Amino acid sequence: xxxxxxxxSVIIIFIIAYATYGAxxxxxxxxxxxxxxxxxxxxxxxxxxxxxxxxxLGHHFASIAGAGPIVGPISAAFFGWVPVALWIVIGSIxxxxxxxxxxxxASMRHDGKSIGEIINKNIGSSGQKLFVIFAWLTLVLxxxxxxxxxxxxxxSNGAVATTSVYFIVLAIFFGIAVxxxxxxxxxxxxVGVILLFVGIWFGSAFPIVLSKEIWMVLLxxxxxxxxxxxxxxxxxxxxxxxxxxxxxxxxxxxxxxLLYRPAFEIPAFTGFSVNGQFLFPMLFVTVACGAISGxxxxxxxxxxxxxxxxxxxxxxxxxxxMLIEGVLAxxxxxxxxxITADKAAELGSPINIxxxxxxxxxxxxxxxxxxxxxxxxxxxxAFALTTLDTTARLGRFLVxxxxxxxxxxxxxxxxxxxxxxxxxxxxxxxxxGFMGYAKVWPIFGSSNQLLAALSLLAVAAYLKHxxxxxxxxxxxxxxxxxxxxxALGFLIRDNIATGNFLLVIIAILLxxxxxxxxxxxxxxxxxxxxxxxx
Amino acid sequence: MKYExxxxxxxxxxxxxxxxxxxxxxKDYNFDYLAEFHERSEKYFASKKIVLxxxxxxxxxxxxxxxxxxxxxxxxxxxxxxxxxLDIVEPTSEHMSxxxxxxxxxxxxxxxxxxxxxxxxxxSKSFLFNFKGWAKIRFVLVDLSSExxxxxxxxxxxxxxxxxxx
Numbered sequence: 164x165x166x167x168x169x170x171x172s173v174i175i176i177f178i179i180a181y182a183t184y185g186a187x188x189x190x191x192x193x194x195x196x197x198x199x200x201x202x203x204x205x206x207x208x209x210x211x212x213x214x215x216x217x218x219x220l221g222h223h224f225a226s227i228a229g230a231g232p233i234v235g236p237i238s239a240a241f242f243g244w245v246p247v248a249l250w251i252v253i254g255s256i257x258x259x260x261x262x263x264x265x266x267x268x269a270s271m272r273h274d275g276k277s278i279g280e281i282i283n284k285n286i287g288s289s290g291q292k293l294f295v296i297f298a299w300l301t302l303v304l305x306x307x308x309x310x311x312x313x314x315x316x317x318x319s320n321g322a323v324a325t326t327s328v329y330f331i332v333l334a335i336f337f338g339i340a341v342x343x344x345x346x347x348x349x350x351x352x353x354v355g356v357i358l359l360f361v362g363i364w365f366g367s368a369f370p371i372v373l374s375k376e377i378w379m380v381l382l383x384x385x386x387x388x389x390x391x392x393x394x395x396x397x398x399x400x401x402x403x404x405x406x407x408x409x410x411x412x413x414x415x416x417x418x419x420x421l422l423y424r425p426a427f428e429i430p431a432f433t434g435f436s437v438n439g440q441f442l443f444p445m446l447f448v449t450v451a452c453g454a455i456s457g458x459x460x461x462x463x464x465x466x467x468x469x470x471x472x473x474x475x476x477x478x479x480x481x482x483x484x485m486l487i488e489g490v491l492a493x494x495x496x497x498x499x500x501x502i503t504a505d506k507a508a509e510l511g512s513p514i515n516i517x518x519x520x521x522x523x524x525x526x527x528x529x530x531x532x533x534x535x536x537x538x539x540x541x542x543x544x545a546f547a548l549t550t551l552d553t554t555a556r557l558g559r560f561l562v563x564x565x566x567x568x569x570x571x572x573x574x575x576x577x578x579x580x581x582x583x584x585x586x587x588x589x590x591x592x593x594x595x596g597f598m599g600y601a602k603v604w605p606i607f608g609s610s611n612q613l614l615a616a617l618s619l620l621a622v623a624a625y626l627k628h629x630x631x632x633x634x635x636x637x638x639x640x641x642x643x644x645x646x647x648x649x650a651l652g653f654l655i656r657d658n659i660a661t662g663n664f665l666l667v668i669i670a671i672l673l674x675x676x677x678x679x680x681x682x683x684x685x686x687x688x689x690x691x692x693x694x695x696x697x
Numbered sequence: 698m699k700y701e702x703x704x705x706x707x708x709x710x711x712x713x714x715x716x717x718x719x720x721x722x723x724k725d726y727n728f729d730y731l732a733e734f735h736e737r738s739e740k741y742f743a744s745k746k747i748v749l750x751x752x753x754x755x756x757x758x759x760x761x762x763x764x765x766x767x768x769x770x771x772x773x774x775x776x777x778x779x780x781x782x783l784d785i786v787e788p789t790s791e792h793m794s795x796x797x798x799x800x801x802x803x804x805x806x807x808x809x810x811x812x813x814x815x816x817x818x819x820x821s822k823s824f825l826f827n828f829k830g831w832a833k834i835r836f837v838l839v840d841l842s843s844e845x846x847x848x849x850x851x852x853x854x855x856x857x858x859x860x861x862x863x
Contacts, residue, residue, distance in 0.1 A: 230742075311749050312742050319747045514743040540743050599790035599828040601740065601750040662794060662851075665827035 164244070166425040166497035170417060173252060173493045177486040180256040185482040188261065191632045192268055196475045201275035201468060209393045210560075211275065211469045215348065216476035221406035222399050222553075223467045224484040227263075227459045228409060229309075229550035230514060230543055231452025232488050236496040237513035239449040242442055243432035244500045250446055251496065254454020255489030258639040262615055263459045264481030265622035265636060270464035271474060272625070277464045277564055278618045282680075285624040290683045293676050294617055295565045298461060299588070301610050302558040305458070306386070306592025307600035308607070309551040314378035316544045321370025323544050324378070328371065329362040330545060331385075334401035342395045355400075356407050363541060376597075382548075383593040386555035390585045394470065398556065402549055408542040409491075412521060415535065416494040419524025425501035444646040444653075448608045453492030455643065457614020459485070464618075465557040494521065514543055558588035605658075606669050609650045613673055616643035617680055624687050637688070648677060698841060698863055700762050700802055704730070706862045707760070707800075715758065723759070724777045730760040737791075751791040753830075758798045766803035766838065768811045774799055778834050779820060786832050788824035795832040798855065802839045812838065812847050819850035 202213035214222075239247050269281050279298065283291035317324035337355045340346040373381075389397055435442045452458070463481055471480060498520020499507060510516045522536030562584035566576040577583060619640035626633035651670045658666045711717060711732045721731035734756040740749045759778070763770055778797050786795045806812060820834040835852030837859050844863045846856050 308749075315742060315747045315749050319744075511745060512741055512743055518743065543743070595828075597790065598825065599750075599792075599830070601752060602793065602828055602830070662821075662831060662833060663827065664823075664831075 164427045164431070166420050166423070166427070166501055169244075169248060169497060170420050170490070170493055173248070174417075174490060176252055177255070177489060180260070181478075181483060181486055184256060185260065185264070185478050188264060188482065188635060189478050191635070192265075192626065193629070193631055194268065194474045194477060196473055198272075198474055200471055200473050201271060202470055202472060205274060205469075208395075209391075210466075212393070212395050212399070213472045214395075214399065214470040216472060216479055218348070218399060218403045219467060219470045219472075219476065220480050220484060221403035222470065223402075223462060223480050224487060225402035225406045225409065225546060225549045226462045226466065226553040227452065227456070227484065228488050228491060229452075229546045230312075231456060231458075232492040233495040233517045233543065234513040235450040235453045236492045237499045237516050239446050240429060240496060240499045241433060241437055241440075242446055243430045244427055244496060245431045246442060246446055247450060247496050248493065250450050251453050251489050251492045254447075254450065255485055255492075257635075258615075258643070259455035259459065259489070260482045260485040261635055261639060262455050262457075262619055262622075263463050263485045264478060265626075266460035266618050267463035267468055267471070267477050267481035268474070269622045269625045270468035271471065271477065272629075275464075275469040277560060278460055278621045279561065279564055281464070281621040281625055282617075285621065285628050286680070286684045286687060290680050292565070293679060294621075295561050297610070297617075297673070297676055298614060299558055299561045299565075301457075301607070301614060302461065302554050302561070303588065303592045303595060304600060304603065304607055304610075305554045306551065306558065306589065307595035308604055309547055309554065310379055310382050310386075310593055310596040311375075311600070312547050313382055313544070313551055314375045316547065317371070317378045318373065318375035320544075321372045322366040323541055324366070324371045324373070325369050326362050326366030326541060327545060327548055329365055330359065330401060330405065331397065333358055333362060334397055334404055337404060338396040338400040341400070352403075352407075355404050359404050359407060363538070366541075379593065379596060382551065383589050386552045387585055387589045389552040390555040390559045390589070391581050394466065394556075398466070398552060399470065402553070405545050405549055408545055412539055412542045413487075413491055413494065415525045415530065415538075416498075416521040417490075419521065419527050420494070420497065422527035423524045425497065425524075427500040428503050429500050441653075444649040447642075447646040448612055448650045450492070451608065451611060452488065453495070454489070455612070455615050455639070457611045457616070457618055460614060460618035461557050462553060465560050466553060514540065517543075555585065555589055555592070558592070559585040562588060602663065603666055603669060605654065606666055606673070609647055609654055609670070610673055612643055612650070613647040613677055616640055616647050616677070619643060620680060620684050620688075624684050627688055627690070633688075644677065644681065648674065651677075698844065700804070700841060703802060703839065703841065703862055704760065704762075707859075710862075711758070715756075721759070723781050726761075726774070726777050728759045728761050730758075732758040732760070734758075752793045753789075753791050754794050755786075756796040756798065757785070758800060760800045760802065762802050764804045765807060766801060766805065766811060767807040768814060771801075771811055771815055771836075774801070774836075775818065775820070775834070782822070782832055782834060786822075786824075786830075788829035790829060792824070792830035794830055797832070797834040798837060798852070799834070800837045800839065800859065802841060804841050806838070806840055815847055815849055817850065821851065 205211040279291045279295040341351045498517045518536040518539040521539045525535040563579045566579035623633040623636040655670045715732035715734050718731045721728045736754045739751045822832045836849040838847040846859045
């Protein structure tokens with residue numbers, strides 16, 4: 164097997180899946196272009212902002228495609244390239260794509276509200292409360308981890324720090340130019356992308372040197388502001404412009420693969436149990452974003468559903484971006500598959516392995532290896548920051564929804580105030596980053612996949628309510644519950660042995676949460692007759 | 698088995714992974730040996746220059762020879778170790794675990810009550826809800842005359858290790 168054959172096969176399969184299965188999903192769920200989207204009905208110029216699909220696609224893709232689709236497949240490659248490739252393809256088409264598209268669609272039908280609100284309307288309010296607390300705590304953990312990642316990157320490489328700050332300033336000018344000065348998005352994009360690449364040079368010329376701790380504090384201040392400012396001025400244009408970095412990186416990887424045609428060095432399959440790790444559930448938990456990730460549903464039902472212009476764009480953004488992410492995950496898999504185990508050990512981290520892979524592939528069309536691999540590292544660092552500020556905003560939404568009076572649909576409580584909601588999210592996340600979040604980080608893999616299972620559950624209940632077919636949701640949901648519950652069981656067993664009882668308690672609480680929501684929704688999902696949700 | 702032989706066998710196994718000191722004084726107590734193990738692992742992002750966080754795990758094994766083991770001696774040891782633990786552990790954000798294992802090698806044990814108290818003993822301390830790690834004290838009582846091993850709560854897995862020395 165070689166990398167070229169794999170990437171071409173995956174791209175062709177994904178194009179066919181998008182045109183057939185994606186279209187079938189849209190038809191079965193009753194995508195209706197005559198329904199006014201929440202971005203129009205609830206337009207507030209801050210969170211609800213109707214936006215062109217390619218800009219929302221850029222935001223959504225940049226937010227979901229952080230380091231996850233790269234780290235996951237590379238980390239799981241010790242099972243062999245075949246199971247990882249199969250799970251990327253099957254997972255993206257029948258699991259992740261359905262999950263992301265379904266979450267986006269269901270959120271749009273619930274005023275762009277979160278999965279928690281979908282649970283509230285279709286399963287019950289106690290389930291919603293449990294889900295929101297769980298999802299919010301997961302986001303807090305993501306903030307802690309990504310604040311560390313971004314701060315450590317900035318502290319060790321001042322050029323990346325300068326470039327990232329430059330991107331923020333550029334995004335603000337872009338947002339004002341397009342949204343307030345009426346400059347066409349085409350021209351603004353061309354100028355913006357050129358200036359984006361100028362930023363890479365600018366960063367190298369004027370590196371900012373600060374310690375990791377100072378960067379952590381500065382980043383907390385930044386996401387505090389970014390989470391409350393109108394989405395069109397910073398978050399949306401930054402993600403949109405950044406997505407071109409990702410597209411360029413992927414295009415460079417694919418074109419390079421066409422010419423390089425790397426043969427695979429790693430075995431096709433190493434076994435169902437490797438070094439004490441079982442293929443089930445570890446493969447499914449580890450590949451994560453490359454096939455299905457619960458974090459995607461939070462983005463889809465958080466920021467994306469409030470910006471999308473019309474239901475016709477839901478397939479492109481929800482299903483399409485998951486398939487593009489599947490391509491990125493495949494490039495990541497190839498980047499480890501074509502090197503020897505010794506080389507992989509020398510390179511160390513998955514990000515380094517990926518940067519080496521894409522950097523090597525790009526040499527075939529004249530890009531210097533050092534420039535290529537540095538560009539890839541920079542692009543990934545930019546996405547870590549994108550994930551960080553989107554997460555802060557999503558956390559704010561969850562707190563606001565939790566404390567909003569359901570009868571009056573207005574943020575009557577002080578706790579639902581957007582400044583309070585953001586501050587508590589950022590302070591807790593940032594504080595956890597200083598306190599030793601790494602002790603609980605191992606729970607993220609399982610909790611992220613539990614989020615996916617619960618989101619599928621919410622969407623299935625909603626589809627049942629509106630009398631639409633939901634079997635395409637039920638099957639992935641059942642598998643994701645099995646994966647999560649098994650992984651949590653292993654986590655509890657392993658951490659009892661090591662004495663990390665904090666992790667054991669959290670894992671037990673997650674198990675209880677999953678069981679409660681499964682019981683609550685069982686009757687709804689198995690009911691023969693159902694009333695249509697209002 | 699004689700104490701000297703037993704200790705020689707232990708040290709043969711320990712010296713690969715532990716730093717060993719003879720005649721180690723802690724508070725007012727003199728231990729025959731102290732075996733220390735310190736492990737540090739780091740997570741990094743992209744290159745090895747970008748360290749995200751570190752994890753530190755430590756184990757201290759205190760060996761003491763007590764010809765006639767009794768309850769008062771055991772209680773004395775628990776006080777010493779509990780006091781010392783708070784001095785030795787540095788609960789930073791990178792600290793994950795510190796284990797104190799006290800291995801008492803006895804020729805005779807006064808009564809069953811001492812054994813039963815040792816078996817019931819449990820000590821663990823959490824630092825900032827485990828975010829700054831945790832620490833535990835375990836006891837292993839080696840009865841040379843009967844070649845039996847008794848462990849305190851949380852030290853059950855050590856039984857095999859010290860039994861194997863016989």
